[in-house]
Amino acid sequence: MSAVLSPANGSIGTIEAQFEPLTPAWLRQVIDVEQRAYPHPWTAGNFTDSLNSGYQAQLLTAGGSLLGYFVAMKGVEEVHLLNLTVTPEHQRQGWGRVLLDALAIWSRGQGAQWLWLEVRVSNERARKVYEQHGFRRVGYRKAYYPALGGVREDAVVMSLKL
């Protein structure tokens, strides 16, 4: 993916961004964003395993800076979103929407009919972003995520018909 993009809501106006594949050279920056974006971040090993498994991992960059990224796994007529993150200082500027649009375009190109994802029950912000993008809640997975204090948190399962 190499299209030049600007966020759908136009809030940053002049910033132009592009997609490029995640490569090991980007890992340090990705891990830095990951650790600032989540209380339970992915490790470098999670990203390396994803690359080794051939998952789709795309970065959204502007002028050499990282705006965000997604990692997705192709299945039979479906794609499973594993990680979607916008760099904290670039959140709420429409880049999440740009990432989801790119994911949907790539998924359709792979012949997928459905997009699937899990999101923490407590992550109301991400749930709202997904709902605004057309995802619908289709179920729950009990104790799916690690949480603070050694307890676990349920996931909401969401899907989007492409």
Ligand SMILES: CC(C)(COP(=O)(O)OP(=O)(O)OC[C@H]1O[C@@H](n2cnc3c(N)ncnc32)[C@H](O)[C@@H]1OP(=O)(O)O)[C@@H](O)C(=O)NCCC(=O)NCCS
């Ligand atoms: C969830 C996340 C990817 C959204 O990306 P983003 O770039 O901040 O989202 P956008 O700016 O594209 O927002 C899309 C819509 O959601 C709304 N939205 C975004 N952040 C919001 C917030 N904090 N509260 C309420 N609504 C919000 C926006 O208003 C926008 O709708 P609008 O265009 O109608 O105004 C980003 O916040 C993030 O990386 N969070 C931390 C990691 C995470 O939780 N990832 C998801 C794991 S499943």
